[in-house]
Amino acid sequence: MSAIRPLRLFALAGLLAAPAAYAGDAKGDAANGKELFMASGCPACHGVTKEDNSKVGPNLVGVVGRKAGTTQSLLGPSENLKKYGVTWSAETLDEFLTNPSAKVPGTAMAGILTDPQQRADVIAYLSTLKN
Numbered sequence: 001m002s003a004i005r006p007l008r009l010f011a012l013a014g015l016l017a018a019p020a021a022y023a024g025d026a027k028g029d030a031a032n033g034k035e036l037f038m039a040s041g042c043p044a045c046h047g048v049t050k051e052d053n054s055k056v057g058p059n060l061v062g063v064v065g066r067k068a069g070t071t072q073s074l075l076g077p078s079e080n081l082k083k084y085g086v087t088w089s090a091e092t093l094d095e096f097l098t099n100p101s102a103k104v105p106g107t108a109m110a111g112i113l114t115d116p117q118q119r120a121d122v123i124a125y126l127s128t129l130k131n
């Protein structure tokens with residue numbers, strides 16, 4: 001047992017060091033992404049029409065291409081989201097949605113998508129939300 005443990009740790013370290021699967025490599029299906037977005041509870045906290053600014057989280061119209069933490073919401077952007085400061089693209093959204101609090105400590109953003117294909121689909125949907 002004790003002889004196996006270091007090997008396990010080694011394997012785990014290898015896993016952690018491997019580049020995270022990047023949803024940008026997967027082809028996103030926007031229609032499926034819309035369904036996933038609706039089914040994952042995202043609309044409880046995010047508006048997807050220009051008029052809907054009454055949610056706790058930022059409105060997601062035009063999210064692709066804008067800077068993190070620059071959109072007003074009921075809660076307002078957190079200091080850590082502003083500090084994160086990325087411009088939202090397929091790649092940065094993919095990293096963020098994998099585990100938001102890993103990138104933005106203490107964030108109230110509760111949506112997590114652990115499946116790379118689901119992330120790709122949701123990101124494809126978010127890309128259709130244009131100003």
Ligand code: HEC
Pocket residue numbers: 037040041042043044045046056057058059060063067068069070071075076077078079080081093097104106107108109110111112113122
């Ligand atoms: C419980 C509420 C809640 C849920 C559910 C939620 N979010 Fe969020 N989301 C937030 C909040 C609050 C922020 C702003 C975080 C901050 O300022 O740290 C945010 C930020 C974001 C951002 C960055 C927006 C920007 O303009 O910087 C994206 C993209 C996002 N969420 C997508 C999603 C997706 C996709 C889902 C569903 C899988 C989801 N969210 C579910 C509350 C939520």
